[in-house]
Amino acid sequence: xxxxxxxxxxxxxxxxxxxxxxxxxxxxxxxxxxxxxxxxxxxxxxxxxxxxxxxxxxxxxxxxxxxxxxxxxxxxxxxxxxxxxxxxxxxxxxxxxxxxxxxxxxxxxxxxxxxxxxxxxxxxxxxxxxxxxxxxxxxxxxxxxxxxxxxxxxxxxxxxxxxxxxxxxxxxxxxxxxxxxxxxxxxxxxxxxxxxxxxxxxxxxxxxxxxxxxx
Amino acid sequence: xxxxxxxxxxxxxxxxxxxxxxxxxxxxxxxxxxxxxxxxxxxxxxxxxxxxxxxxxxxxxxxxxxxxxxxxxxxxxxxxxxxxxxxxxxxxxxxxxxxxxxxxxxxxxxxxxxxxxxxxxxxxxxxxxxxxxxxxxxxxxxxxxxxxxxxxxxxxxxxxxxxxxxxxxxxxxxxxxxxxxxxxxxxxxxxxxxxxxxxxxxxxxxxxxxxxxxx
Numbered sequence: 001x002x003x004x005x006x007x008x009x010x011x012x013x014x015x016x017x018x019x020x021x022x023x024x025x026x027x028x029x030x031x032x033x034x035x036x037x038x039x040x041x042x043x044x045x046x047x048x049x050x051x052x053x054x055x056x057x058x059x060x061x062x063x064x065x066x067x068x069x070x071x072x073x074x075x076x077x078x079x080x081x082x083x084x085x086x087x088x089x090x091x092x093x094x095x096x097x098x099x100x101x102x103x104x105x106x107x108x109x110x111x112x113x114x115x116x117x118x119x120x121x122x123x124x125x126x127x128x129x130x131x132x133x134x135x136x137x138x139x140x141x142x143x144x145x146x147x148x149x150x151x152x153x154x155x156x157x158x159x160x161x162x163x164x165x166x167x168x169x170x171x172x173x174x175x176x177x178x179x180x181x182x183x184x185x186x187x188x189x190x191x192x193x194x195x196x197x198x199x200x201x202x203x204x205x206x207x208x209x210x211x212x213x214x215x
Numbered sequence: 216x217x218x219x220x221x222x223x224x225x226x227x228x229x230x231x232x233x234x235x236x237x238x239x240x241x242x243x244x245x246x247x248x249x250x251x252x253x254x255x256x257x258x259x260x261x262x263x264x265x266x267x268x269x270x271x272x273x274x275x276x277x278x279x280x281x282x283x284x285x286x287x288x289x290x291x292x293x294x295x296x297x298x299x300x301x302x303x304x305x306x307x308x309x310x311x312x313x314x315x316x317x318x319x320x321x322x323x324x325x326x327x328x329x330x331x332x333x334x335x336x337x338x339x340x341x342x343x344x345x346x347x348x349x350x351x352x353x354x355x356x357x358x359x360x361x362x363x364x365x366x367x368x369x370x371x372x373x374x375x376x377x378x379x380x381x382x383x384x385x386x387x388x389x390x391x392x393x394x395x396x397x398x399x400x401x402x403x404x405x406x407x408x409x410x411x412x413x414x415x416x417x418x419x420x421x422x423x424x425x426x427x428x429x430x
């Protein structure tokens with residue numbers, strides 16, 4: 001079992017954006033940050049539900065395909081699920097409609113929220129828990145069986161798992177743009193590379209894929 | 216004529232280090248940041264004056280060789296020259312001994328310092344000037360003839376030239392370590408990529424070379 005993180009970040013390290021509005025909750029910058037990923041065939045099939053077979057099929061698509069393989073459970077923060085954007089909507093079911101791309105148990109870290117699990121027909125079940133990274137990981141590991149656990153986001157959640165030394169493989173797709181603000185993945189993580197092998201690869205799109213793998 | 220910048224930075228964007236001491240004015244982290252560059256054959260020949268032909272000869276050496284080619288004048292900040300480390304030594308002649316690797320006129324930006332030029336037998340001449348980036352560039356351009364001008368460092372100096380839109384080609388060698396502190400090259404440079412083509416290449420050493428070239 002491997003604990004995995006995959007994030008898209010800018011060259012200046014930002015994995016979140018600052019130009020969100022109620023009408024555009026992800027912001028324009030988010031689209032620029034993930035443009036190469038959302039152009040891949042695997043994203044269009046797996047997240048958008050397209051069956052056309054269109055989309056890029058190069059290095060970005062290979063990382064995107066690996067992203068979806070072998071995951072048995074996911075952990076995410078309340079912000080990624082949308083609870084910070086829609087705090088007063090008890091019927092909020094996440095950003096992903098009736099076909100969330102996870103298809104596994106998802107543990108949503110909240111502070112004191114008392115929400116019942118939300119089940120979808122495709123195997124996605126959101127569980128809401130108020131606990132530490134270590135205990136969340138124990139729950140997710142049990143739910144995942146022999147498969148891997150992903151810490152999906154957002155940045156604060158990922159950083160808390162990185163700081164606690166709980167991540168076995170960190171993959172970042174670095175888009176060569178400077179956002180100048182947001183949450184910086186790398187802040188206060190001096191020496192993170194200790195104990196990891198780091199490899200890098202440049203995609204046709206210009207995205208630089210950097211992977212930290214625990215030695 | 217092209218205005219060029221080359222810097223080694225960490226994955227979290229730091230081009231300067233924080234562990235300097237009077238006995239070790241560059242710090243241990245500096246050695247880790249530039250390890251792949253200082254291992255190249257061209258560095259050992261050009262900066263250390265070795266004639267053994269030893270050193271790495273791959274992608275890092277190719278960038279290192281390009282670094283030294285076609286430069287007709289250089290601009291650097293007072294800190295890079297060493298005036299902040301040795302402010303009270305009127306006889307300070309820089310870090311590089313009697314064979315500074317520049318071999319061209321070097322314009323050192325100071326604030327109010329009134330120092331006479333320092334000439335070396337190999338063509339290096341340090342001129343001390345108190346002026347704006349634009350006027351420094353005009354002086355360096357005239358001194359360079361048809362050749363290129365390098366803005367050598369340190370980070371503050373480079374950032375002032377980047378912010379003023381004066382740099383035609385920015386090359387960073389990104390070492391996959393996290394320093395966690397220092398001067399961040401990317402701070403407050405949102406949108407720098409506008410007007411540049413950005414390309415990336417991974418060296419055998421693991422260093423990721425990213426180049427911004429003005430369109």
